[in-house]
Amino acid sequence: MLPQVTITLTRFAEPDALVAEAIQHALAQTGVGGEVLFLEQKQDSPLTEDYFAPGLLKLRIVRQRLAGLSAARNLALAEAQHPLVLFLDADAMAAPDWAAQLAGALIDPAVALAGSRIVPRWPGAPPVFTRASVLRDQYSLLDLGPETRSYHRVVGAGFGVDMGKLPSAFRFDETLGRRQGLLFGGEESDFCARAAALGHRIFYVGSACVEHCIAADRVRWRWILKRMVYAGHGRARVGGAPAPSGARTLGDWLLLPIYLPPYAWGWLWGRFSAPKPATPAD
Numbered sequence: 001m002l003p004q005v006t007i008t009l010t011r012f013a014e015p016d017a018l019v020a021e022a023i024q025h026a027l028a029q030t031g032v033g034g035e036v037l038f039l040e041q042k043q044d045s046p047l048t049e050d051y052f053a054p055g056l057l058k059l060r061i062v063r064q065r066l067a068g069l070s071a072a073r074n075l076a077l078a079e080a081q082h083p084l085v086l087f088l089d090a091d092a093m094a095a096p097d098w099a100a101q102l103a104g105a106l107i108d109p110a111v112a113l114a115g116s117r118i119v120p121r122w123p124g125a126p127p128v129f130t131r132a133s134v135l136r137d138q139y140s141l142l143d144l145g146p147e148t149r150s151y152h153r154v155v156g157a158g159f160g161v162d163m164g165k166l167p168s169a170f171r172f173d174e175t176l177g178r179r180q181g182l183l184f185g186g187e188e189s190d191f192c193a194r195a196a197a198l199g200h201r202i203f204y205v206g207s208a209c210v211e212h213c214i215a216a217d218r219v220r221w222r223w224i225l226k227r228m229v230y231a232g233h234g235r236a237r238v239g240g241a242p243a244p245s246g247a248r249t250l251g252d253w254l255l256l257p258i259y260l261p262p263y264a265w266g267w268l269w270g271r272f273s274a275p276k277p278a279t280p281a282d
Helices: 016-027 069-079 098-106 133-139 187-197 221-238 250-273
Strands: 004-010 033-040 058-063 084-088 092-094 111-121 148-150 158-162 201-213
Touching (some): 004 016, 016 033, 069 187, 084 098, 098 111, 098 158, 098 201, 111 187, 187 201, 187 221, 221 250
Antiparallel strands (some): 084 158
């Protein structure tokens, strides 16, 4: 019997054509059964179940305005009809066997999360600063090669979780993650850290590939420097040391004087704006 999965995605402001392409890739997955769950937040969206040609999976659309990405993911976990829940970004195009490869990794009883190999689709020639691993990470890219291996985190453009192995109330922290158009992050790292603390393993699955479409406005210095502020904020909130997905390159060191100040500013912002723990009553 084919593994049964819920593939889910939502959007904030991605254009209809791009979202439709991502949904079509999800519906065309082979080697799995189940559903594609699209959480539609656009009030006047033309994307309905009838908009799409029948695929190998069933499409279900839930229309609801949500406070942010973590809230959308938590709604998906509550709505999912199957414990294997696979997350895609609305601008991520999954290879035909992406879901089957992640489901295969999650068969291991010790593995609760499995992340994808995420490669870019640039709007033109890749900008020079993408030679720095730290800056490539800001585009939700992850390419550790084609093999499967243990890893400490997943990246949000494409990953899966077996909720049958986690507590029923296990959810994403809604104080983390993108919301209201702001580039907050850290929700996947926090989710992974809490799952690992329960004794579960996290795999990177290089054979499960998605192509992440990079919008033209995100290849400008203004966007990447703003993103570094939020990256620092997320690191301060989650804790621990920065951990680039790739080995540091010459580009990382040459660009350090440019990206370190906004990252440090964001870290200070996150460090001193974090909610204070409650003090027990005497």
